Amino acid sequence: MAQRDVILNNLCGLQNSNFEVCDVKVFKDREEWYIRRKPNALPICNNCGLAYEFGHHSISTVEIIDQPSGRLKKIWKVSRAKIACPCTLSILVERLDFKADHHLMTKRFVDYIEELLCTKMFTVADIARMFDLDYGIPYKIDHQCLIRLIQHHVLELPENIAVDEKSSKKGHNYVTIVSDIDRGQAIWATEGNDKAALDLFFKVIGKEGCEKIKTVSKDLWKPYIESCNEYVPHATQTADKFHVIKRLSEAVDGVRKEIQNDKLLPSDIRANAKESMWIVRHKMENLNDYYLPKLAELEKTNAGLYRAYLQKELFFEFYKFLPSESEQARNFLLAWVNEARTINFEPLNNFCDYLIRHTEMILNAIITRTTSAFSEGINRKINVLKSMAYGYRSIHYFILKILQRCGTLGQNWKPVPQ
Ligand SMILES: [Zn+2]
Secondary structure (H helix, E strand, O other): OOHHHHHHHHHOOOOOOOEEEEEEEEOOOEEEEEEEEOOOOOOEEOOOOOEOOOOOOEEEEEEEEEOOOOOOEEEEEEEEEEEOOOOOOOOEEEOOOOEOOOOOEEHHHHHHHHHHHHOOOOOHHHHHHHOOOOOHHHHHHHHHHHHHHHOOOOOOOOOEEEEEEEEEEOOEEEEEEEEEOOOOEEEEEEEOOOHHHHHHHHHHHHHHHHHHOOEEEEOOOHHHHHHHHHHOOOOEEEEOHHHHHHHHHHHHHHHHHHHHOOOOOOHHHHHHHHHOHHHHHOOHHHOOOOOHHHHHHHHHHOHHHHHHHHHHHHHHHHHHOOHHHHHHHHHHHHHHHHHHHHHOOHHHHHHHHHHHHOHHHHHHHHHOOOOOHHHHHHHHHHHHHHHHHOOOOOHHHHHHHHHHHOOOOOOOOOOOOO
């Protein structure tokens, strides 16, 4: 074989293959590599894997995309025989050992895309853009790769967990996510946000795994509390600060909406409530010079809403208590509730009921020093994930992406051996 042919075959990774390069053409926008079976090699049946000795039925050309070595698209034009192998009594195409299953692409190109996606540095959309592929191609590669990897994924038993719920689209299809706080990773995700969803996690880790769990930090969602009471009754349940603050913000915004929508109130008061949306949703320290005069305006026009806002500001002080100051923290919380009740708006009263109902779990966040940084981080990552795929049509893909992007799925990526 001429040296030139050896180099060309090596460039295509065909040195140990039944196939060889017979020509290369370079155009402005692409390279075309012509590939055919070596003259003395027999076609291999794609079904039974045996060599077929009786000649071929017909030959056609199939186009396969290979990993580009530069900016040019690299297309392999492969002469592929059809054979009438006795194994199925029908006509089949011969096996191409360099072709990926399910894709008109070389296996090495698919492996490369899988590896890039598993670095977490590229999204499916990035890959589609980089290699000028239809979005559906890298999407399918990613999905199949994650399904393969999850089957060998090891769930390491955690001690301190956080439980979160997230929707894959706005308000539909909830997913329950369990994270290992100490390792900083999402370790489990499943469809649904009911008790059965969290039960499933405890069933998977088994009795031994449940006994290991020391604390559970979560949104105070009743089904999750019930699940924890049943499976990990010994664990300390804490209310995640992130979710408590989120509920408080929603309550204060609820007060604002109530005023804005109250048709019995004068229009200027309602208009002022509407204008104050930005203010009540942000902490005072984050308001700039433009909003500070508006805050003064709010105080004059909507004293109740202004008080609710200050009450929210005050609540952040609660999380400054040290574990040794749990009694002071408890008194602070009760005094806060008494004060908030005098403002007397339904959304805020509901929040007070929530605090009273779950005082112990909220105090546990102080005692165990659980921060909300972790939950905030996971939530941010998942929001990015959601914006990347404009709402996931397949909830199972969404779950796999959470475990990849927020966990360790795919960290030890290896290609499937040929
Ligand atoms: Zn066969």
